[in-house]
Amino acid sequence: MAKKQYAVIGLGRFGTSIARRLYEAGQEVLGIDLNEERVEDAEKYITHGIIADSTEEKALNSVGISNFDCVIVAIGDDIQASILTAMLLKNLGVKKVIAKAISKRHGQVLEAIGTNWIIYPERDMGERVANQLLSPNMLNY
Numbered sequence: 074m075a076k077k078q079y080a081v082i083g084l085g086r087f088g089t090s091i092a093r094r095l096y097e098a099g100q101e102v103l104g105i106d107l108n109e110e111r112v113e114d115a116e117k118y119i120t121h122g123i124i125a126d127s128t129e130e131k132a133l134n135s136v137g138i139s140n141f142d143c144v145i146v147a148i149g150d151d152i153q154a155s156i157l158t159a160m161l162l163k164n165l166g167v168k169k170v171i172a173k174a175i176s177k178r179h180g181q182v183l184e185a186i187g188t189n190w191i192i193y194p195e196r197d198m199g200e201r202v203a204n205q206l207l208s209p210n211m212l213n214y
């Protein structure tokens with residue numbers, strides 16, 4: 074697989090696990106978080122880390138965000154920051170924006186601004202577990 078450039082915004086458990094898996098698969102991963110400690114904790118799992126507020130266009134431009142193949146917005150609780158970030162990314166021309174939604178409404182707004190893939194972590198994981206339980210080799214559970 075050719076090397077791609079990913080940026081993960083928000084280095085909580087969700088963002089860090091995406092960053093880590095991509096990094097371990099040999100991809101370029103930039104991690105961005107407001108919180109210095111979060112960036113430091115994720116350092117082993119990312120190619121570069123920066124402390125920045127993703128709702129500031131200047132900060133996104135300074136890392137050349139529009140050159141990234143895919144940007145993941147892994148901010149949940151601060152819905153406003155999540156939406157603003159996704160909107161800026163689309164306005165700056167990022168082709169593939171993925172964002173986590175914590176509610177249906179949050180997801181609807183993300184969809185309206187052109188987010189390419191919206192993830193509902195609990196719902197999606199619940200479906201995945203059920204599908205695994207229904208798969209033929211798991212029916213003994």
Ligand code: ATP
Pocket residue numbers: 082083084085086087088105106107108111125126127128147148149150151154
């Ligand atoms: P998780 O559920 O993935 O463990 P969490 O519970 O820490 O995450 P979230 O609100 O989803 O909480 O935040 C994820 C990360 O996003 C946090 O580390 C937070 O500092 C970061 N974050 C929030 N707002 C911004 C922002 N504007 N710019 C950059 N990072 C942000």
